[in-house]
Amino acid sequence: MNKFQLTIQNDDLGITPVENLFINHYLPKAPGDFVKVYLLGLKFCFQSTNHSISNEVIAKALGLLESDVVKAWNYWQAQGIVHISPAEDENKMISFLNIKEVVLNKSSLVTSNTVEGSTQELVSSRKNQKVKEMHEIIEKMYGRPLSPMEMKLFHQWMTEYSFSPEVIILMLEDCFSRGRKEMAYIRKVALNWYDAGIIDVEDAEKYMGTHRDKWEKYFKIMSSLGFKNRQPSQKEEELMDKWIIKYNLDIEIILEACAKTTAISEPNFNYIDKILTDWHDKGFTTLQEVKNEQPMVADKKYTPKKPSQKISSKLDLDHSYDIESLEKKLLKRTRSDISD
Structure with a gap:
């Protein structure tokens, strides 16, 4: 019997x-560090000597x-292209699945029973105590029962985004604290969290902490413009992010x-952006530097206009006449008018 081995x-x-x-x-939607872990693990799969490699060694290498x-391993398992199972000596066997096969198997499962299968998944998920508690907490937040579509969306986040029930609750609480309850907005936030690689509560709290300061500044800016009861639009958020x-x-x-903007009938974000861009280009970094420029602007604004060159030339031309001769002509004409 022959054995074959490629040696490099x-x-x-x-x-x-x-x-x-x-x-x-x-790759496009995955966090960069998770892609590194996947590729390094894939390389180990094709090595001739298959030794056990700890997560600690992988972490140091990357x-x-x-x-x-x-x-990263939990993320790729949630994506369905890696399978993690216990092995001997309390190690874990990480199996890289053939993605073509995974996709083909998913396609073959798309039948007329898809809706029924989704319903059964929702029913099964409700048997999980954590999922059930999550639904109850969210229902209290909304003040109404959840619709099947909403429950399906939360289930999708748990399976496709690897969000835990606790992460979903934190995300909704964060949105609600800003007065945003519309599902379109929450979907966008969920995608942002997913792109940021948030999986557990620790990740979520760290992410919210970095963004809380930014939202406090949003509130101050909106309040100063008289928009205390209005959330910023996407365009306004982009401009404020530019400044901050x-x-x-x-x-x-x-x-x-x-x-x-107090001199303007309607506060305008584009007007503010022009001012701040000008200050930024001038290198202003403190409020005092900004205020030091104000008197100079005021002096230029109210400086009286000098007589034009045209008027000055005319006056010079008048002074070239013989004043004494003009007076005699005027006196002679006056006497002639009287005698008449």
Whole structure:
């Protein structure tokens, strides 16, 4: 009996095949660090010597935290292209599934029973105590029973986004705290959380912490413009992010620019953006620098106009006449008029 083995002395000369399905459909939406873990694990699958490699070693090789490596494996398992199962010696067997086969199997399951199957999944998920508690908490937040479509959406986030029930509750509470309850907005937030690689409560709290300061600044800006009871539009959020993040302007400088809209009948974000862009281009970083410029602007505005050159030339021309001769002519004409 023959045994076959491909031997490569230099690991750099080896090849790791990556399916185009992964590159086209899974890679674009996955967090970058999770892609690194997947590719390194895939490389280990094609090595001739298959030794056990710990998450700690993988983390050091990629410059990541070990907890991030664990999150990556859970993420890819939730995507359905990696399967994790216990093995001997309390290790885990990480199996990389053939993505073409995964896609074909999914396609074959799309039948007329899809809706019925989805309904059964929802019913089964309700038997999970954590999912049931999540539904009850969200119903109290809305003050009404959840619709089947809403429950299906939450179930989708748990299966496709790997969100835990606790993460979904935190996300909804965060949206509700800003007065945003519409599902279209919440869907967008869920996608942002997914793109940020949020899986557990720790990730969610850290993410909310970094964004809470930004929303407090949003509120101050909107309030200064008289929009206390209105949420900013997407375009307004983009402009405020430009001032806060890209320009890195202090909130006091932004509020100073907002104060200049008092002379305008309707506050205008584009007007404020022009002011702040001008200050940013001039390198202003403090409120005092902004205020120091104001008197100079005022002096220019109210400087009286000098007589035009045309008028000055005319006066000079008048002075070229003989004043004494003009007086004699005027006196002679006056006497002639009287005698008449």
